[in-house]
Amino acid sequence: MPNLLMRLWSRALTYIDGFCGRYTVVAVEDLPDELQAQKVYAVGESGHYWLAALRCPCGCGATIQLSMIEGQRPRWTLTQRRARLPSLSPSIDRTVGCRSHFWLKQGVIRWCEARR
Template sequence: MRVLKYFFKWFWSLFRRKNEIDYLFVDDVPDHYANHIVYIVGEGHSWLLSMRCPCGCRRIIKLNTLKDAKPCWKYYIEANKITIQPSVWGVDGCRSHFIIRKGSVKWVDGAGV
């Protein structure tokens, strides 16, 4: 059943608008990433958010969610939409700076596409 759910999320991601982000709970870090999907990694308790950069550069972004380690991000799911806090600011590669709020990418200071 999980494989089927993963397939439909991946298939749907092919037709989504570029600034829309969806999420998927997984037990381990995925081998292959779909665009516009935040993978919430962990068995029982999440410890990592992982995704491709929404600018299109295909870089993999991994965000720690463990409260005892720094830096640490939080995520919320409301009305089936994900919000991630604080913002994500790449220090290498494309150097995108963005916020994911209610399932949409909000670019900071004109960063990204």
């Protein structure tokens, strides 16, 4: 019974975070064709993830894929506060398209200064 309550509480918190505009993590084995807004997809299996993906938060609709493979450069790290609110490190700096530059910290996008 406590396990069921914990799962229900976790789902309720995920719903609240989505309503508040925070990003949440979705663990998947394969990247879906269409990514949902405010979701970070951790792609891998058995708790070992090699790719993080999300829709660009600027609204351009581009899919951003970030390698999390150790030893590969560039490489990002995905961490979660209380197993819910994701942070990605280092910042995401798109050099093509919309040229967005931002951090994802504890489920919230933090924009970097505009390009000069």
